[in-house]
Amino acid sequence: MEEKRIEEALPEGLEVELMPKHVAVIMDGNRRWARERGMPPVHGHREAKRVVIELTSLSSKWGIKVLSLFAFSTENWSRAQEELEGLMGLFEEVVATFDEGDFERYNVRVTFIGDKSSRLPEPLLEKMKLAEERTKANKGLHLVIGLNYSGRYDIMQATRSIAGKAKDGILRIEDINEKLIDDELLTNCTEFSTPDLLIRTSGEQRISNFMLWQLAYTELYFPIKKFPDFEEQDYVEALISFQKRDRRFGGKKYT
Secondary structure, eight states: OHHHHHHHHSOTTOOGGGOOSEEEEEOOOHHHHHHHTTOOHHHHHHHHHHHHHHHHHHHHHTTOSEEEEEEEEGGGGGSOHHHHHHHHHHHHHHHHTTTSHHHHHTTOEEEEESOOSSSSOHHHHHHHHHHHHHHTTOOSOEEEEEEEEOHHHHHHHHHHHHHHHHHTTSSOGGGOOHHHHHHHSGGGGSSSOSOSEEEEGGGOOOOTTSSTTTTTTOEEEOOSSOGGGOOHHHHHHHHHHHHTOOOOGGGSOOO
């Protein structure tokens, strides 16, 4: 029944059995989009809010299990104070919508990953916690948002956790393997922790310290459009490109 519903919702050119389970997006180009229009950077970020809601809605309808969005890096604190203040305020607005409208209708669960121990404003942290609590029982799309996140931070916190457990005798050095590291990464919050497809908008072709461990065998897609201009058809084209690829995972053919 569910597969039939998804199949009917899919745009032409997409096959339900080839859909990725986990799509990650680096939402790049917001500031440049605003500058091209003579506006402050925060206007680009505000326009991106609409695209986030649309991507979440489409991913839900099309049967994608996890959508990960890179919203704010640990390196982004070097930006101008005015932009940072605008961003934090905008994040509060966006987070407040996560249990409303389409998010509730599509049964979306929201999880935030990143360093929550420092720098993020307390009102934002409270809204993040509330959104996670209110949506934790939802069984639809899992929306994972990287906020004050970086791949290096993720690996570092996992390493610290493993080292602490080894020191306390909870595990032995010989117990440390890839599965254990996977389990200690912040993406262990979701069943499908490794993205099948990474989309980075604006034409930049780099991963910018996002999910470094998890992207080992992820398919990469780099559309030219900046994130505020990214539309449904662009998402469809990214997914069609993914479905045409022959994924071998270092040698083993994808089935």
